[in-house]
Amino acid sequence: MTGAAVYLILGLSLLLATVLPYLTQRIALSPPMVLVAVGMGVGLLPLADGTSLEPQDHRVLITHVTEFTVLVSLMGVGLAIDRALDLRSWRSWRTWSSVWRLLLVTMPLTILGMAVLGWWVAGLAPAVALLLGAVLAPTDPVLASDVQVGEPLTEDVEEAEEEDEDTPAEDDDIRFSLTAEAGLNDGLAFPFVHLALLLLAGGFTVVDAGSWVGWYVLGKVALGVAVGLAIGWLLGRQAFHARSGTLRLADTGEPLLALAALLASYGAAELVGGYGFLAVFACAMALRASERGHSYQRAMHGAVERLERLMTLLVLLVLGMAMTRGLLEHLDWRGVVVALALVLVVRPLTGYAALAVLGRDDHEEGGLDRGEMAAVAFFGVRGVGSLYYLAYATSHEHVPDEPWLWSTVAFAVIVSVLLHGVTATPAMQRLDARRSRTSTKG
Template sequence: MTSAAVYFLLGLSLLLATVLPHVTRRLVISPPMVLVAVGMAIGLLPLGEGVSLEPEAHRELITHVTELTVLVSLMGVGLAIDRTLDLRSLRSWRTWSPVWRLLLVAMPLTILGTALIGWWVAGLAPAVALLIGAALAPTDPVLASDVQVGEPLTEDVDDPDGEDGPEADDDIRFALTAEAGLNDGLAFPFVHLSLLMLAGGFTLLDTGTWLGWYVLGKIAIGVTVGVGAGWLLGRQAFRARSDQLRLADTGEPLLALAALLAAYGAAELVHGYGFLAVFACAMRLRASAHGHSYQRAMHAVVERLERLLTLLVLLVLGMAMTRGLLQHLDWRGVVLALALVLVVRPAAGYVALALLPRDPDREGGLDRGETAAVAFFGVRGVGSLFYLAYASSHEHLPGEPWLWSTVAFAVIVSVLLHGLTATPAMARLDARRRASTTSG
């Protein structure tokens, strides 16, 4: 690929990143759908002949690019959530009820259901079946923007478009956003379990060690580091004694990126889950001064970077699809991906939310329609690609080409299905909510 072609593609990419969110806002298509289609079209052009797009040849690069994309997205959704979590308040915990249900019930059921299909239908070894279940289980924070909360609400900024209205932080969007922020880190224990099984020597006697360290220990470290980093940076940004150090007054929004890198790096250095640390840091930083316009400025910087990284990943994914990424896909992978998106996740989500439900008239409660929407819109995306790249760079994976084709196909199915249904479904639910509010 010549340098002129590279510059052309970069310019086209930046143009798409700028225009697409505005063009597709009122359409029944999503920016990810357009980006994948454009990537497929580019892949058919003779611009990159001789350039290998096989994921097995670029494991480390894929790991780092998808890792950074997920991290930036986690910081963005953490800064966008307006519903605080007061650890000392039982009422506050209850307003997060749908999130805990999705994390503690729906996600393990999704991992188990997908792993069973991988083992029984696809004939995968138990460790590999568990890996694909863990990789495909998390709701993605990158590609789920159509069903997530919007920009942070502030006290001193008016929204002329009305996007900060009652629906901006409704229970549906809040549940999916918070789930996406937390479940990426919670998928890691099962990824590690699959790697321990692949390495050999893991027995039932080792289960206690896995639960104590990979589940409880690393999660606790990640959350603690993230909350601590968010508290320190929030105190410095909003309440520093020196005017020069009070970044909220100077308006320097790059603090969000500094917080992201610091929280992730610190958590990984002490062997905690960095994804959880970044989300916890963003949440705590947001809680430092909830209505301050600086929150929106930080979110805007993160959102722009996320948009560019997402565009890069989806364009390359589309190019790879027309360059042989799906050549190892067979009926087993199709069945697994469709079962996950159409059956396993919706069923697991509905069971988690409908069992002993919270009163829909109270904060954190969902009616039947809202429960069905939250259960259905479990978007698969960049996080799944990261987990597979991470695992393949640490252990030899039997049937790795098939795994890449299947995971990529699952992501594409989710992009198309959820992209087509998100806008009309959310518009219908928002209209029903406004009508209910008006009649009440």
């Protein structure tokens, strides 16, 4: 493909990505669906001949591109969440009840369910089956924009919404639960990816199991969260409360602080051995809490959102191109069963069970009624994060059945993009309308 053709395709695709969110607001069609379809069309063009899109040939590149895409999205969702989490308040922790249930119950059960399916249905070795479960378990902060919270709610927005009574609230418990889950579980999948890699390396003993729990499950999680909170707090103090006006970036309106925070928190956490994904999300949450109602929060979120849109465009275009150029070549009935079981059975069942058993009363903040539980359980979007974890694992260890894994994981992402993309808009509109009727009656 010539350089001129690449520029033309990227320019037209970027234009399409810019207008798609507005064109698809009220129809059962999501921007990721359209971008993947465009990528598939590009892959069929003669211009793309001779371009290798085999994942095995580009593991390192895929790892870094998908890694940065997820990081940008994590910063965006962290800045967008309006619900505060006061670590010293039990009441505040309880308002996040649905999130903790999805993380501590749904995610481990999903990993276990997918690992069993990988071993029993697909005939994978136990370590490879565990890797499959860890790769597919986390929901994705990149492709789930239709079911996530919108822009940060700041004082200027609150005043505008008070004037417009017909504007639906977007910070509801459904969107909040799905957004916070996607922000946190990307980092929490890493311990199980590492466990699979340790098993693949061989010689894993009971002593190693203790080390895995102590370091990969507890130590690296704690370090990632601590580093993220510290950097977010420091940058928040500097941006909003610095004594020098030239250093108070909130007054100047320079939104690139969000990108600086992203890079600093991720780099610092990885240097000390913590999980960088968790650090970025924690940093964003701390930065958001520094001055929650300031309009600068929207400026930072807007800058991150534009970068996220650009990175998502790149990933989805290449994914679509790869689909028509051999990515699904190794997909068989086993992969189809595994992918459909994940989206239609495992995630909905484990999600609903976690939320319904001794669930928080739906009249309290953080509580969900039966319909809302079903929506949260169903809309567990899979996406760029799964591609990242698989690229990371295969670039660090030889993984048997790697071509089949790539085809299966890519197919699961496509199924999620299509199914959740078609159902998200009408489902959320129906739930918003029901919520409006309930609040009117109340």
